[in-house]
Amino acid sequence: MAFEAAARHMSFTRGANELGVTQVAISRQIKALEDFLGVRLFERLNRSVRLTPEGGKFQQVVTGGLSQIAAAVVDFQKGRGNNHLVVGTTTAFSAYWLMPRLAKFHAAYPEIDLRFAVDDKCVDLKASGIHISIRYGNGVWGGLTSTYLCDSEVLPLCSPAYWKDRPQVDDPRMLLDEFLIDFDYVVDSRWSTWFEHFGVEVDQDPADISIDAYTSMVQAAQNGQGIALLSSPLVDDLIDNGSLIAPTSLPRQKLAGGYYIVTPKKADPCPALDIFRNWVLQEMFQGGSPVNP
Template sequence: MKTQENGNKHKGYRRIIPSMTALLEFEAVARHNSFTLAARELGVTQAAVSKQVKQLEENLGTQLFQRLHRGIRLTSEGQALFAVISDSLQKIAAVFDRISEGSGEQELVLSTTATFSQLRVMPRLGNLRATLPQIQLRLATQMFTGDLRNHDVDLLVRYGNGRWEDGSAVLLFEEEIFPVCSPAWLARNTPPTSLHDLYTSDLLDADATSEGWMTWPTWFREQGHTPPKLRYSLRCHLYTDTIQAALHGHGVALGWGRMIDHLLASGELVRLTELTVRPREAYYVVIPHGRSATPAILALIDWLRDALPEAAR
């Protein structure tokens, strides 16, 4: 084996890897899961991309994609090749960025939902600059999380069970959910002392989404009660709007503790009851396949997990 490895080194990479162009075009096809989108990104024809990938498969002596009736899918060999190429290209791109910008900072692209970026990240940005000055953060905010292969991100925050096929998940923190309101609303209303009192309060709610956001009926059922048909003071599509309505004194919202800890610490929101729900799901950071868990990425994960909001400090 050692003799074979030394022989390969003397051959040079050009002998071992016949076409760098084919590797680049294969990476684009695998990332987009589409020959058409890859060709559009690369500025060439779909036929040219297909030819390069076909030649790569012939050189390797194995199939990298399964050609299905509608679309394509990576084979196990294709997945292995895509993982190492993506990782290598990411490292090369990072070095190019540092050299071209002449800066010691490293930009990391963090994909989150609007709720996480606005309620968890923004209140802590001052602390990020003080704690990790070498990291330049770029937020890629999405309405909902999607397939990581279709996004040029270094890490992504997801809420769920931690089992996803497009990356490696690292636990951030668990969550608890409880009723909150503003001091102004509390001053105008009698504090609820029972679940029945909560039924008849000025309830604020957000639509359930694929992320698993809990609504008031679900929260009440988790307390062992099935409420009558609830009458809401306001319902919103986005959870961030629900929290804004609570801040303005319009009613009682469900507080996701990890998202609103800065508002509780500042006194802008108050917790109404000790009753709480601890979901089975949790928040995770997902590192896409092909990305390495670099020291900078691990440092950012630690910061996302442990950083105190400005109000708490």
């Protein structure tokens, strides 16, 4: 970098100013480079410098290499380098829906390199280098284009070991005597809201414990510690394999928010992005038609 800046400006001083170092530091770095190469790259004149023939050849090589590096960086940032794609997801969506299906994606599209940025906060996609993300919310985010993916519906779930051989109940008040696990992150999926939805008035918070990590809440329910309000489609696989069961016959409660696929507006065309988005939609809707929010 010292040589390139000095050669471009034809001045050690201006090159040093550009790089934020001293003129002495530039001079020492170039001297060390000349000693390593065994040739003089600059002719030192009274008040200026100029490239030697060898220095001119070396400048062409260095400039060309830096241009190739810069082009590669731009390609990576646009998602074209090595056909890689940075995908943002929430912790819950990543753990319980996306990761179990990734082998199918890699089998179908082995040429696409997926990289994941898992965060439950709404981060700036462009600033974070994320090409596409799956978010929970109302579908409206500034600077982003949203594609509806699915609703979010909660229902009480627990392990078979916790509920034992008891039959399902149809009266929500019968759960007030159970050990209830709350999710201290999304307000509309708490037990107090669930009871209110089914017309049950509660004088105080009905939850026995509150957890702020979705994966920990699911684990607690699977381990037989109590009943948690968990959301479909995230835990549908755990219901299908019998890890979780519904202790009530009550219908699922549809939440106000849903899941959306979001991408930055005015993003450059990216074939890998389109392939991944279409694959997620196909996986979500393969069992039926999408439900409009």
